[in-house]
Amino acid sequence: MEEVDKILIHALKQVGTEVSEETGSVRQFSSELIVEAVVRCVRVIDPGLGGALPTSLPPGMSARFRVGMSLAQACQDIGYKGEIGYQTFLYSNEPEIRSLLMFLVEKLPRESAEASDQPQGKSAVLQRAIAAAIRAQLSVPWLPPNCRLPLHSQTQSPGALHSFHVQPLSLAHCSPGKKPLKEVKDYHRDILPPVTAQPSHHASVVASILEQHTAELSAAQEWDSEWNSQGLLSRLKPQEYRSRKLTRLRKRIEEQLRSAALPSPESASGGPRPTGDLSELLQAFRGSAPSDHTLTKGSHFTHTQKFTFTKTEPSTSIPFVHQSDSDVQLRQQEEQLSLQEQQLCSEVDQLTADMKHMTVTHAQVLDELKQRELGNSEKEEKMQVKKKTIDLLPDSDDNLQKLKALVEASAKRVVHLASQWEKHRAPLIDEHRRLKEICSRQDLESSQKLSEIKSVHDKIRVSTEEAKKKEETYKQLVTELENLPQDASRSAYTQRILEIVSNIKKQKEEITKILSDTKDLQKEINSLTGKLDRTFAVTDELVFKDAKKDESVRKSYKYLAALHENCNQLIQTIEYTGTILREIRDLEEQIETENGSKTVANLERILSDYKAIRQENSALAAKVREG
Amino acid sequence: MVVLLSRLPATECIKFCHRVVDGLCGREPPRRSEHSTTWSPEEWLQLLDSLSAFYRRAVGSDSSEEEVLGGLADVGSSHAEAVLSVLRARREEIHHALLDRTNSISSATLQDFDWQLKLSLSSDKISSLHTPLLSLSLDVREDAALRSVTMEMNREELNTLISSLEAANKVVLQLK
Numbered sequence: 001m002e003e004v005d006k007i008l009i010h011a012l013k014q015v016g017t018e019v020s021e022e023t024g025s026v027r028q029f030s031s032e033l034i035v036e037a038v039v040r041c042v043r044v045i046d047p048g049l050g051g052a053l054p055t056s057l058p059p060g061m062s063a064r065f066r067v068g069m070s071l072a073q074a075c076q077d078i079g080y081k082g083e084i085g086y087q088t089f090l091y092s093n094e095p096e097i098r099s100l101l102m103f104l105v106e107k108l109p110r111e112s113a114e115a116s117d118q119p120q121g122k123s124a125v126l127q128r129a130i131a132a133a134i135r136a137q138l139s140v141p142w143l144p145p146n147c148r149l150p151l152h153s154q155t156q157s158p159g160a161l162h163s164f165h166v167q168p169l170s171l172a173h174c175s176p177g178k179k180p181l182k183e184v185k186d187y188h189r190d191i192l193p194p195v196t197a198q199p200s201h202h203a204s205v206v207a208s209i210l211e212q213h214t215a216e217l218s219a220a221q222e223w224d225s226e227w228n229s230q231g232l233l234s235r236l237k238p239q240e241y242r243s244r245k246l247t248r249l250r251k252r253i254e255e256q257l258r259s260a261a262l263p264s265p266e267s268a269s270g271g272p273r274p275t276g277d278l279s280e281l282l283q284a285f286r287g288s289a290p291s292d293h294t295l296t297k298g299s300h301f302t303h304t305q306k307f308t309f310t311k312t313e314p315s316t317s318i319p320f321v322h323q324s325d326s327d328v329q330l331r332q333q334e335e336q337l338s339l340q341e342q343q344l345c346s347e348v349d350q351l352t353a354d355m356k357h358m359t360v361t362h363a364q365v366l367d368e369l370k371q372r373e374l375g376n377s378e379k380e381e382k383m384q385v386k387k388k389t390i391d392l393l394p395d396s397d398d399n400l401q402k403l404k405a406l407v408e409a410s411a412k413r414v415v416h417l418a419s420q421w422e423k424h425r426a427p428l429i430d431e432h433r434r435l436k437e438i439c440s441r442q443d444l445e446s447s448q449k450l451s452e453i454k455s456v457h458d459k460i461r462v463s464t465e466e467a468k469k470k471e472e473t474y475k476q477l478v479t480e481l482e483n484l485p486q487d488a489s490r491s492a493y494t495q496r497i498l499e500i501v502s503n504i505k506k507q508k509e510e511i512t513k514i515l516s517d518t519k520d521l522q523k524e525i526n527s528l529t530g531k532l533d534r535t536f537a538v539t540d541e542l543v544f545k546d547a548k549k550d551e552s553v554r555k556s557y558k559y560l561a562a563l564h565e566n567c568n569q570l571i572q573t574i575e576y577t578g579t580i581l582r583e584i585r586d587l588e589e590q591i592e593t594e595n596g597s598k599t600v601a602n603l604e605r606i607l608s609d610y611k612a613i614r615q616e617n618s619a620l621a622a623k624v625r626e627g
Numbered sequence: 628m629v630v631l632l633s634r635l636p637a638t639e640c641i642k643f644c645h646r647v648v649d650g651l652c653g654r655e656p657p658r659r660s661e662h663s664t665t666w667s668p669e670e671w672l673q674l675l676d677s678l679s680a681f682y683r684r685a686v687g688s689d690s691s692e693e694e695v696l697g698g699l700a701d702v703g704s705s706h707a708e709a710v711l712s713v714l715r716a717r718r719e720e721i722h723h724a725l726l727d728r729t730n731s732i733s734s735a736t737l738q739d740f741d742w743q744l745k746l747s748l749s750s751d752k753i754s755s756l757h758t759p760l761l762s763l764s765l766d767v768r769e770d771a772a773l774r775s776v777t778m779e780m781n782r783e784e785l786n787t788l789i790s791s792l793e794a795a796n797k798v799v800l801q802l803k
Contacts, residue, residue: 127757130746130748134748163741163764164739164740164741165739165741165766166739167653167654168652168653168654168724170649170652170654170720181715181716183712183713183715183716184715184716186712186716187645187713187716187717191641191642191645198654199654200654200655245803249803252802
């Protein structure tokens with residue numbers, strides 16, 4: 001019963017009844033508490049019906065009686081089938097109250113419980129957290145700046161928030177491959193300040209460190225993904241792959257830059273010479289870029305610029321000397337000078353154009369020269385062959401014979417060599433085929449392994465994603481669990497129910513055992529009585545036969561009959577005592593239940609209440625008479 | 628103008644050169660107030676410029692140590708050695724800084740960015756809004772001047788921004 005009472009009290013507390021901590025069971029409920037609990041339950045179940053009922057008992061006896069009557073009526077309206085009246089509330093009876101409260105608690109609406117059972121989304125959790133945080137902040141009173149504790153500074157002073165500014169840091173890395181230089185080690189040990197002292201503002205330390213780490217991490221991840229997707233397929237070592245990519249990128253950039261640079265006038269004046277390398281092109285760019293950031297290095301363009309400026313400088317310094325003369329002279333001189341400058345500029349332009357032209361013609365002439373030289377050498381060879389044949393002409397027959405013999409010998413040699421080559425060739429071809437086969441097999445294997453590696457990578461990625469997702473849901477569920485009300489745990493209820501069910505099963509088994517025992521006993525009794533009857537009949541017959549002849553036997557027959565009758569009487573009395581014992585037990589139980597319902601106390605209370613009502617009545621009558 | 632360096636003792640010289648390289652790599656450069664007695668303001672500017680230009684040139688053109696020493700012929704040998712040791716120690720860092728500068732070749736480059744996510748719970752018209760807003764501030768370097776660009780976006784605007792950035796990233800990836 002204690003479990004039931006606990007559940008009941010918990011439910012009543014949720015409804016709003018103020019049950020003190022000490023009351024652990026329904027037995028300890030006072031009349032006031034019962035009335036309050038019932039009224040609150042009725043109000044929740046049916047607000048229209050319960051609205052008119054007061055939650056506390058009035059002092060007057062007759063008013064109390066009326067409240068009890070209306071409460072009983074309300075309970076019956078809700079659908080309570082058991083016996084109920086004013087006495088249920090005023091003169092409480094534990095089992096009756098318990099059944100009434102159980103009925104009311106079961107009738108309570110379940111919506112709130114169902115709502116809390118449903119899984120809540122992430123956003124709901126977040127919003128609830130935000131609401132809680134804002135509520136907490138609003139509950140903290142505003143304080144003037146001087147009185148703020150660190151607790152308040154987080155929410156009340158806006159100056160504590162730093163923006164995220166990053167500065168480059170220098171960290172001592174230990175690359176595993178090569179040993180660092182002695183100077184590098186010295187620098188790291190003696191001069192490099194610790195990371196916290198490196199940024200100029202203390203606030204950007206954390207930001208800088210975070211930024212550096214994310215940069216390194218993302219670079220590593222990018223390299224990883226690229227290596228897994230493309231690098232593995234290329235079947236190169238990482239270094240080779242990198243160097244190949246570097247050359248490819250260089251080529252691309254070079255192409256882009258050249259295509260962008262050619263049409264621009266800057267590079268045209270600087271001389272569009274054929275640049276063979278990216279670095280040369282970059283050098284050219286470095287020269288032409290006007291910004292003060294980039295390094296200035298010599299190129300055609302800057303040289304020409306310098307050239308013109310240095311040339312004009314001495315002439316511009318002259319007019320400064322004659323500053324005291326008239327302005328007209330100055331202006332004339334200026335004009336002259338500008339004319340001169342223009343002339344010089346045009347001359348320079350012309351000269352550069354000429355130079356271009358010259359270089360082009362020079363290259364052309366060089367090419368022609370090379371071609372001529374080649375033609376010369378060819379002609380010389382031809383001439384030597386012809387010279388030899390002319391030498392051999394005079395002794396033609398002999399020489400012809402010699403030539404034929406030579407040709408034959410060389411033909412023989414060729415045949416011999418061909419056979420030898422064939423001999424050598426066959427095993428070589430076999431070897432070649434064999435190696436080819438091995439090669440193709442290895443190719444196949446490696447591609448298989450590659451695909452395996454790829455699939456493994458995919459699996460790894462998928463499983464990490466899954467793990468992350470599951471972890472997130474786990475966290476969410478944990479937060480939800482923490483937010484759920486902790487009391488009246490469900491598991492305790494189910495455990496209790498399971499216990500009760502198992503108890504009932506055990507009891508059922510025992511009952512069936514006892515039933516079978518009683519059946520066995522009855523069977524035994526039946527068989528014994530049957531046996532007794534038969535033996536009695538047989539003996540009766542035998543003795544009766546003999547009794548006609550013998551006097552003593554007749555006496556024994558009489559005894560037998562008497563014995564039988566006495567025994568029957570005995571059995572009957574035993575049965576009677578059994579029924580009487582059962583009745584006694586029933587009566588005792590009845591007495592106990594009557595004792596449990598506090599009849600005497602209730603009677604006394606009823607008597608006192610009756611007296612109180614009579615007094616009230618007489619007082620009222622006196623008032624009426626006076627009135 | 629590196630000759631001016633010989634006014635410092637050799638041990639100080641190493642530290643000073645490291646500070647100069649720090650300034651080159653984007654950290655705090657040496658302050659003039661610390662050396663106001665050693666150099667006049669003009670000399671100070673000249674020295675800083677020439678030293679940083681020297682380091683840039685040495686790393687940028689990947690010159691050998693003999694060439695570097697040749698460039699330092701007019702400085703005392705101990706000082707030249709100090710400058711060289713600093714160069715050896717910081718070659719990687721200077722290299723990285725130069726690469727960064729080359730990367731930010733365009734007229735306006737993104738220097739830094741910061742974001743804050745705000746959840747507006749309600750407005751003056753609507754009691755329950757629950758709209759997340761992202762305020763993004765970009766520090767853009769434009770002709771050596773830092774300009775801050777701040778904007779606030781709701782979810783759709785942020786999505787368009789992200790998709791356009793992703794498209795840009797795709798173009799960059801195609802270049803690789």
